Amino acid sequence: MEYKVPTVAELAAAGETPDVLFWVGCAGSFDDRYKNVTRAFVKILNKIGIKFAVLGTEESCTGDPARRAGNEFLFQMQAMSNIQVLNGYEIKRIVTACPHCFNVLKNEYPALGGTYEVMHHSSFLQQLINEGKITMKGGGEFKGKRITYHDSCYLGRGNGIYEAPREVLEALDAELVEMKRSKAKGLCCGAGGAQMWKEPEPGFPDPKKAKDINVERAEEALATGAQTIAVACPFCMVMLSDGVKAKNKENEVNVVDLAELIDRSL
Amino acid sequence: MEFLPRIIFILILGVTAWLIFKRARYINRNIYLGKSQDRTDHKSERLRNLLLIAFGQKKMFKRPIPAVLHLFIYVGFFVINIEVLEFVIDGIFGSHRFFASIIGGDGLYTAALNLFEFLAVLILISCVVFLIRRNVLKVNRFKGEEMTHWPKLDANLILVFEIILMSAILTMNATDTLLQARDERYVATGSFFFSGLLTPLFQDLSTPTLVIIERATWWLHIIGILAFTVYITYSKHLHIFLAFPNTYYADIKPKAEMRNMPEVTREVKSMLGITDTTAPDHAAPEAPGEGMEIGRFGAKDINDLSWKNILDSYTCTQCGRCSSMCPAWQTGKKLSPRKIVMDVRARAEEVGNSLDSGGPGLEDGKSLFRDYITEEEINACTSCQACVEACPVMINPLDVILQMRRYMAMEESSSPQEWQMMFQNIETSFAPWKFPPSDRFNWAESLRENKES
Numbered sequence: 001m002e003y004k005v006p007t008v009a010e011l012a013a014a015g016e017t018p019d020v021l022f023w024v025g026c027a028g029s030f031d032d033r034y035k036n037v038t039r040a041f042v043k044i045l046n047k048i049g050i051k052f053a054v055l056g057t058e059e060s061c062t063g064d065p066a067r068r069a070g071n072e073f074l075f076q077m078q079a080m081s082n083i084q085v086l087n088g089y090e091i092k093r094i095v096t097a098c099p100h101c102f103n104v105l106k107n108e109y110p111a112l113g114g115t116y117e118v119m120h121h122s123s124f125l126q127q128l129i130n131e132g133k134i135t136m137k138g139g140g141e142f143k144g145k146r147i148t149y150h151d152s153c154y155l156g157r158g159n160g161i162y163e164a165p166r167e168v169l170e171a172l173d174a175e176l177v178e179m180k181r182s183k184a185k186g187l188c189c190g191a192g193g194a195q196m197w198k199e200p201e202p203g204f205p206d207p208k209k210a211k212d213i214n215v216e217r218a219e220e221a222l223a224t225g226a227q228t229i230a231v232a233c234p235f236c237m238v239m240l241s242d243g244v245k246a247k248n249k250e251n252e253v254n255v256v257d258l259a260e261l262i263d264r265s266l
Numbered sequence: 267m268e269f270l271p272r273i274i275f276i277l278i279l280g281v282t283a284w285l286i287f288k289r290a291r292y293i294n295r296n297i298y299l300g301k302s303q304d305r306t307d308h309k310s311e312r313l314r315n316l317l318l319i320a321f322g323q324k325k326m327f328k329r330p331i332p333a334v335l336h337l338f339i340y341v342g343f344f345v346i347n348i349e350v351l352e353f354v355i356d357g358i359f360g361s362h363r364f365f366a367s368i369i370g371g372d373g374l375y376t377a378a379l380n381l382f383e384f385l386a387v388l389i390l391i392s393c394v395v396f397l398i399r400r401n402v403l404k405v406n407r408f409k410g411e412e413m414t415h416w417p418k419l420d421a422n423l424i425l426v427f428e429i430i431l432m433s434a435i436l437t438m439n440a441t442d443t444l445l446q447a448r449d450e451r452y453v454a455t456g457s458f459f460f461s462g463l464l465t466p467l468f469q470d471l472s473t474p475t476l477v478i479i480e481r482a483t484w485w486l487h488i489i490g491i492l493a494f495t496v497y498i499t500y501s502k503h504l505h506i507f508l509a510f511p512n513t514y515y516a517d518i519k520p521k522a523e524m525r526n527m528p529e530v531t532r533e534v535k536s537m538l539g540i541t542d543t544t545a546p547d548h549a550a551p552e553a554p555g556e557g558m559e560i561g562r563f564g565a566k567d568i569n570d571l572s573w574k575n576i577l578d579s580y581t582c583t584q585c586g587r588c589s590s591m592c593p594a595w596q597t598g599k600k601l602s603p604r605k606i607v608m609d610v611r612a613r614a615e616e617v618g619n620s621l622d623s624g625g626p627g628l629e630d631g632k633s634l635f636r637d638y639i640t641e642e643e644i645n646a647c648t649s650c651q652a653c654v655e656a657c658p659v660m661i662n663p664l665d666v667i668l669q670m671r672r673y674m675a676m677e678e679s680s681s682p683q684e685w686q687m688m689f690q691n692i693e694t695s696f697a698p699w700k701f702p703p704s705d706r707f708n709w710a711e712s713l714r715e716n717k718e719s
Contacts, residue, residue, distance in 0.1 A: 003713040003714070004714075005710040005713055005714050007707075024706075024709070026697040026698055026699065028709070029697070029701075029705075029706045029707070029708075029709055030697060030699055030701045030705070030706070035709040038709050039709065039710075039712070039713055042710070042713060043713075054707075054710070056706065056707040056710075057703060057704060057706050057707050059706060060696040060697075060703075061692050061696050061697050061698060063692070065688055065692070065698045066688070066689055066692055066698075067524060068524075068649055068668070068671075069671060069675060069681055069685045069688065069689070070564065070668070070670075070671030070672040070673070070674055070675030070676065070681060071672075071675040071676065071681070071685075071689050072527050072530045072563065072564075072672055072675075072676060073530055073533075073534065073676065074689055074692055074693065076527075076530050076531060076534040077534055077537075077538070078692060078696070080534055080535070080538055080540065081538070084538075084540075103520070103522045103523065107519070107520050107522065107523035108523060108524060108526065111526040111531075112526070112531060153522070153648070153649070153650035153651055153652075154522045157521050157522070157650065157651040157652065157654075157655050158520060158521050158522025158523075158651055159520050159521075159522055160520070184655050185328075185591065185652075185655075186652075187593055187596075187652075188593040188648045188650035188652065190593060190648060191648065192648040192649045192650050193647050193648045193649030193650070194649075194685060194688065195648050196698075197684055197685060197687075197688040197698055198645075198682050198684035198685055198688075199684065200597075200599070200646070201594070201599045201600065201601070201642055201645055201646035202598075202599070202600075202642075203597045203598035203599050204597065204598030205598075209598060210598065211597055212597065213593045213594070213596075213597050213648070216593075216596070216597060
């Protein structure tokens with residue numbers, strides 16, 4: 001099948017605006033593993049026939065990692081220029097697969113003059129499922145399979161989105177199993193707050209107790225016996241994939257994004 | 267002669283009121299060492315939080331066992347205060363069981379006292395269980411480098427204090443019941459179930475001895491309560507008062523949202539040549555030295571934090587739910603959100619004490635950042651908001667951490683090397699990784715291959 005990935009600029013040249021802008025994010029654009037999630041989501045958008053567009057090379061970092069690491073100047077420089085682009089194209093609705101981009105676009109851009117209707121792809125997919133626009137193939141790939149969902153901090157605690165990703169997984173007819181720490185009590189993957197871009201600070205000096213956060217979380221996910229660990233964040237994906245690898249389980253257990261699960265079941 | 271106890275009582279009451287007033291003024295001044303920040307919006311949501319989370323103890327029930335024990339003490343504290351009112355009236359006017367002499371000692375009065383005794387017993391049991399949890403069971407969240415010395419002693423003292431106060435009230439009622447049968451000046455009441463269990467211990471004692479025990483426990487209870495109230499102002503136990511305002515003034519915004527810095531917005535807008543209609547003063551020339559007067563970027567010391575950050579620190583009862591949920595703390599990193607909050611209070615008090623003794627206050631060559639809180643702690647945070655979520659009284663340790671990161675990045679450029687690289691990548695490549703911006707759309711190539719057709 002042929003997929004269209006129109007840019008906002010292309011639409012604008014034809015005098016059109018998209019119904020929704022897909023904000024790809026830096027991980028979605030550059031991380032080899034996560035690019036598959038971006039493509040999966042675009043395929044879904046194509047199959048459903050939503051009039052969407054991306055910014056392409058006009059997209060730029062939201063500034064979130066700079067802000068979390070304390071560099072407010074850099075954050076606001078990024079935010080302001082992004083807002084100029086978005087407002088220039090008269091963008092009204094944005095969907096993104098990255099909870100960090102989601103949080104910043106939704107909650108933090110309004111104070112700088114950028115107010116949009118922003119959705120995370122989990123809420124977006126849930127809405128499409130509820131509206132009947134996404135229907136899974138009968139007996140899809142994940143029917144009856146055991147899946148556990150890892151809450152992203154910036155979706156769950158940060159923005160109260162706990163149910164949307166779970167409803168998406170339930171639509172797969174999968175057996176959803178919860179980890180010991182989930183929802184509001186969910187354990188971070190270890191990448192938030194710009195930790196993604198640095199080595200963790202030293203932990204327990206005792207080598208028997210020493211463990212990185214992502215390994216701790218991966219152990220908890222593996223303990224559920226699920227073959228699939230569903231995530232909804234590019235950084236959680238990196239951290240948990242590494243954690244699963246550290247436990248030598250990468251051949252048995254997959255770390256997969258919600259969009260990939262839906263795309264494979266369509 | 268019979269006036270003497272009344273005069274002594276009124277004096278003690280007056281001194282207590284004066285001490286509490288002075289302490290309240292001191293704490294209030296320390297809180298307002300922080301920056302002003304408007305938190306008067308969203309009144310109905312704030313009221314809702316106050317009712318559900320402070321009065322209703324909603325967030326405590328995430329951990330049911332301590333929540334139930336804590337609820338006993340909390341309800342007991344509220345209800346037994348009615349009896350304290352009678353103590354105060356009796357103390358001032360020299361009456362005995364004033365309410366009983368008005369409404370009669372049986373019926374409602376006996377029922378109320380039985381309820382108070384029941385709550386007193388629940389408080390006793392809860393305090394004993396809490397002492398065991400702290401000192402024998404070694405619950406993990408009560409550990410940590412910040413929980414030694416005074417914080418550890420403080421926690422135990424509070425529990426012992428409450429046990430003494432409750433034992434006094436039960437002993438007093440037991441001896442009073444015996445005295446009612448021997449001396450008609452003691453207002454007759456119905457029988458009390460719990461103190462009734464104690465009467466066999468005292469019934470063989472002589473009447474003068476019973477009078478002494480009854481009076482001694484009366485004084486012990488009321489002076490104990492007054493002394494405890496003063497003690498609380500030095501203790502982590504302040505949460506019994508401050509949990510209410512702290513919950514009311516807590517953040518209403520989503521937990522993941524960071525507060526904007528309007529002073530940076532003004533500068534960025536002028537750098538980008540955007541006319542700022544929201545800040546009429548942006549055109550005013552800024553002399554180089556002026557920045558210091560406006561305040562520094564981020565937080566180095568307590569006066570850079572908001573008043574709410576300091577109120578948070580005075581509200582903290584060091585329960586450690588924040589740290590026990592923190593991914594950094596759980597994996598042995600130096601960061602403990604509880605310590606961050608405790609450090610804010612310790613520094614506020616250091617500065618406050620210095621100011622009160624005519625000292626240099628904030629200019630003592632020390633600061634919250636570095637002298638109390640280290641870079642290693644600040645850099646370990648994943649901003650996952652588990653600490654914010656866990657706190658039963660809506661304290662936000664994350665807010666302090668993020669403000670210190672701003673200080674490190676913007677005032678000192680002392681962020682970790684890897685973060686400096688990340689900043690550079692965003693500045694030059696518009697992504698936190700070093701990829702050419704022109705490659706940003708390459709992911710679509712495989713999908714767009716047949717685009718021309």
